[in-house]
Amino acid sequence: MSPTTPIHRAPDSPSARQTLALAGVFQAASLVDELARTGQVDTRAWETLINATLDTNPASFEAIYGGHPNNLRRGLETLEALSGRKQANPVVLRYGFSMLMLMNKLRSDTAMMDALGEKLAHAQHQAEHFGPTHENVIASLGEAYQQTLSTFKTRIVVQGDPSLLQTRMMPERVRACLMSGIRFALLWHQQGGRRWKLVFQRKALRRALDSFN
Numbered sequence: 001m002s003p004t005t006p007i008h009r010a011p012d013s014p015s016a017r018q019t020l021a022l023a024g025v026f027q028a029a030s031l032v033d034e035l036a037r038t039g040q041v042d043t044r045a046w047e048t049l050i051n052a053t054l055d056t057n058p059a060s061f062e063a064i065y066g067g068h069p070n071n072l073r074r075g076l077e078t079l080e081a082l083s084g085r086k087q088a089n090p091v092v093l094r095y096g097f098s099m100l101m102l103m104n105k106l107r108s109d110t111a112m113m114d115a116l117g118e119k120l121a122h123a124q125h126q127a128e129h130f131g132p133t134h135e136n137v138i139a140s141l142g143e144a145y146q147q148t149l150s151t152f153k154t155r156i157v158v159q160g161d162p163s164l165l166q167t168r169m170m171p172e173r174v175r176a177c178l179m180s181g182i183r184f185a186l187l188w189h190q191q192g193g194r195r196w197k198l199v200f201q202r203k204a205l206r207r208a209l210d211s212f213n
Contacts, residue, residue, distance in 0.1 A: 008068050010061050011211060015201070017061060018193040019079065019208035020072060024052060024065060024184025026082070027075030029095035032177045036160025039170065041177075045074040047133060049180035053141060054127050056120055064187065069212045076212055082198065083205045091159055098156045099178065100195060103185035105152050112148050119144035135169055142172030145179040 010017055028049055031041045048071040058064045065071050078096070081088035106112060123140040130136050150156075158165065158174055165171065198205070 008062065010069075011208075013208070014192045015204040016208045016211060017191045018188055018197075019076075019205060019212070020061075020065065020069060021184050021188035021191050022193060022198075023069075023072040023075030023079055024049065025075070025099050025181050025188060026078035026092065026096040027072055028177050028181030028184065029092045029099065030074050030078050030089075032095050032158060032174055032181075033089065033092050033160070035170065035174050035177065036158050036165055039161075039164045039167065041173075042074060044071060046177075048072065049177060049184075050132050050138070050141070053176070053180040053183045054120070054124050054132055054137070056117070056124070076209060079205065079209055083202055083209060085206070095156060095158075095178075096181070097195075098154075099181040099185050100188075101154060102149050102152060102156070103182050103189060105154065106149060106182065107186070107189070116144060116148045119147070135172075138169065138176045139172045141179050142175035145175040145182075149178070149182060150175070 010020060027045055031045055031049065034041050048066050051066060052064050055064060069076065077086075078089075078092060080086045082093065082096075106116070119140070123137050123144065126134070126137045126140055156178060165174070
């Protein structure tokens with residue numbers, strides 16, 4: 001993001017902030033599905049996720065996603081399906097809810113949290129040298145996911161084109177995307193997000209989504 005890009009202040013309401021964080025989770029889920037099926041991703045959505053994953057000490061809540069909710073537009077659109085307004089893609093929803101579940105497992109594993117922090121610090125140093133979306137950085141993020149979160153018994157099985165999933169850097173890109181989803185899942189939990197709220201507070205989710213349209 002350019003230093004001159006204005007920060008659009010996030011609403012102070014907890015439900016709105018939870019919605020933005022949750023949009024990051026489901027944006028990652030959507031991009032995992034897109035990568036696995038087509039090998040391509042929306043550049044703005046991808047860069048937003050990677051930058052958020054690398055920024056472990058953001059200056060503000062808004063800085064995490066680059067200062068404008070439109071950087072999370074793909075995720076916000078996916079949440080429209082979660083709120084019952086649009087047709088849902090069951091694969092994307094499964095990825096998103098699986099990330100929330102992995103986040104809860106991660107939160108209770110202090111040793112893994114520490115190990116993940118060290119691996120992210122390594123990726124941050126690489127990003128300072130190469131740039132955040134350089135393949136060396138993506139490879140490090142993918143490796144961090146593979147050596148930590150993918151060791152849980154509950155794992156995310158990605159569906160897609162087998163030939164695409166085996167191409168160079170594709171496994172790393174998918175895993176980096178999953179890592180970014182976990183990052184936003186942690187943010188969602190920090191902002192008071194809980195899975196039961198997604199079931200019982202759909203009206204609040206719809207109101208929050210309306211505020212970003």
